[in-house]
Amino acid sequence: MHTQRPATLKDAVGLVGIFSRELRSEAPAMQGELRDAAAELEELGFGAIWLGGSSSVHHAVHLAEATDRIVLATGILNIWHEAAETVAEQRAALEHTHPDRFLLGLGASHAQLARNYQRPYSTMVEYLNALDSATTPVPAQTRILAALGPRMLRLARDRAVGAHPYLVTPEYIEQARHILGDAALLAPEVTVVLESEARRARETARHFLDYYLRLPNYAANLRRLGFSDDDLTGGGSDVLVDSLVVWGTDDAISARLAEFHSAGADHLALQLITAEQNEAPPRAQWRRLADLTTRSKAQHGI
Secondary structure (H helix, E strand, O other): OOOOOOHHHHHHHHOOEEOOOOOOOOOHHHHHHHHHHHHHHHHHOOOOOEOOOOOOOOHHHHHHHHOOEEEEEEEEEEEOOOOHHHHHHHHHHHHHHOOOOOEEEOOOOOOHHHOOOOOOHHHHHHHHHHHHOOOOOOOOOHHHEEEOOOHHHHHHHHHOOOOOOOOOOHHHHHHHHHOOOOOEOOOOOOEEEEOOHHHHHHHHHHHHHHHHOOHHHHHHHHHHOOOOHHOOOOOHHHHHHHHEEEEOOOHHHHHHHHHHHHHOOOEEEEOOOOOOOOOOOOOOHHHHHHHHHHHHHHHHHO
8 A cells, every 4th residue: 555755854753753762772682672662653653763872874774674654863963973975875775775764863962972073063064065965965855953052053944954952941942943944844852751750750850961961062052041050050950950851740741742842843852761771662651652742732732
C-alpha cells in the first residue's frame, strides 16, 4: 500500500518527538532493543527521533531500517568533530536508501567539548558552505541548527530549515519565533520529568541541569532571559528548574507542553529524565508520555 509522504518537514515531524541519548548507543548488545524501541515510538505516533549526545549520521542508519516513516535527526552533530564532506557523503547514502527520513542537526558545541574551538559562528558558516559545495550537497531544507543566540538564529533562518534550541523556556520560544519568522521550523528540546512530587522532581531535574548550567553558552542564554547568577548555581533555583523542566501531575505536564506550542514552537523534542541512571530506553515512560501529549493536543486545541 502506498503511503503519501508529508508535504513539508513540519508535517513530517509533527508536534512531538523524542530526544534520546539511549537510542544512539553503539553497544552491540543493545542494537535489537534500540530497533524495537524506535519502531514502538513510530507506532505511538511520535514524529521524530532526535539522537542526542553528539550523534552522527551513522547512528540513524539502523533505526531507519527498523522504521517506516519517523524522521531521524542528529541532536546534535558536532561540527568540530566531523568533516563536512564526509557528513555529506553519509547523509546522501542514507537519503538514497531511506528518502526524506533524515534531518541533519548541526551544532557548534562548547569550548569545553570541542577541539580547536574558536569563532563558532564563522566556523558554522564555513561548515554550511562546505555542505553546499560538497560532492553530494546537503540541501538547506534538510539541516537544522542548534541555535541559541540571535545571530545563530538568523543563520538558522537563512541557511537551514530552522532551529533546534536546547535548554530553553516558553519565553525564549516567543523571542526565537520573532527572529525566525513563521516559515522556519522551531523544534526545541524540552526536558520532562514524570514526577508530581516537587522535591523528587526538582532533585532529578537539578542532577540533570547541573552539568549544563556550567557551560557558558547555556548560562549566557539564560542570563539573556533574565535569570541571575544565583539562579544558575547548585543545579538551579526553583524558579529556573520549573522554567526549564516540565514536571507535575499529568494535567500540569500537558498544560506546560501546550505553553511551548502556544509560544511558537512547531515541534517539541521531548527528553525524558529519570532518577535512575539507565542505558536502556525508558520505553514504559515513553508510552506514558505519548498519552500525555495526546491529552495536551486534545485539551489545548493544538
